[in-house]
Amino acid sequence: MYTRNLRKPSPSKNIYKFASRKSHSTIMCESGLEFDACFHLEFSPTIAAFESQPHGIEYLVDGKVRRYTPDFKVVKNTGEIEYIEIKPERIHTTEKFRNEFEKKRAAYSELGYKLILVSEKQIRNQHLLSNLKTLHRFSNTTLSDVHKKVLELVKKVKSLSIRQMAAKMNLVIGECIAACAVLIGIGAITADLVTEPLCEHSLINEN
Template sequence: MKKRSLTKSTCKNIHKFASSKNDSTVIVESGLEFDACFHFEFSNNVKFFESQPLGFEYYYLNKWRRYTPDFLVHFTDNTKRYFEVKPLNKTLSPEFQSKFNAIQRQSNEIQLELITEPVIRKLPLIQNLKLLHKYSELEPNTMIMEKIRWLKPGEKVSIMHISRTLCMELYTIIPHILKLVGMHQFNIEMSKPFSGESKIWRLL
């Protein structure tokens, strides 16, 4: 089966995601798929990911049909998983569920998982992920980065504490902290909006 290629002629809503993890631009065909990229990009468990991977055929309603997953994600434990991205309201009909079950049965050794809008766009997680992506392109001040790295591995402190310790304003230090988080050198609380109260800790 030929791999599907997204172009302006095949899709009206092309989105381009700049991925440092992949060292490439990931092309997707919806805003929801674009937002899913932020989760893959900053998951410590994901090695790399690809959109519109080579698909496969499945049998449904007495006919063989073609299916292309939205993503193939390669994990750090060397496993792989297909992902189908859909708005929740499009997954509730018996017809969709019957069809998707048929596709899952045919996906062979690679598991196919459905992820929907409430998971992908959960707040404030998606906003935080987008901030990490924004500051991943930051040209850092080396001196500031080195000063932040004085934290001992595993020691949790607030961004405000670091700001006061280094005698730097929050607006100066937060972009550098998010840059380090995006580089997987530090971790940060993701369940609340980023602020001076957010706790960060250095990874081993």
């Protein structure tokens, strides 16, 4: 196995940096798409940690040795390790890429690991990605009395909209959205992040 070093400056590449609280590190990414994927990995409840550009492998194709480094290594809550390849739609749908990827997948399978292909369409779901970025923006917020009172209210009533929450707690809607973003980010409460933006109409539920 070998390792690529994205921390070494390169004049020909734009490197994106993602601050991961989950992994306690800065994740270096080679593309905006990989950077956007980090938001999904950061807030996935089944993932304990992740890193970019992990150790690569060498594998044989038609008797020739090829090198390959996946985009991410993921450690699940179960301890299982998976590897992820990120690709835009224009590439991952081609027959050439599919054939090459299956050889890489087989090589990882022989090592006892899964290699998973994640597409641009999966990553750039409009509302979900925007909401995950909102969660990330507030992820370093220290829990305050407001957060504790929001959590107590949600546990008491089980489900209510952010507008109802603001009225009951005598807070402005923006404060409630920010508080809910923090609590959703740590898994204390839930909301539909897939089909609508996090807003005053969002229904907040007990987790």
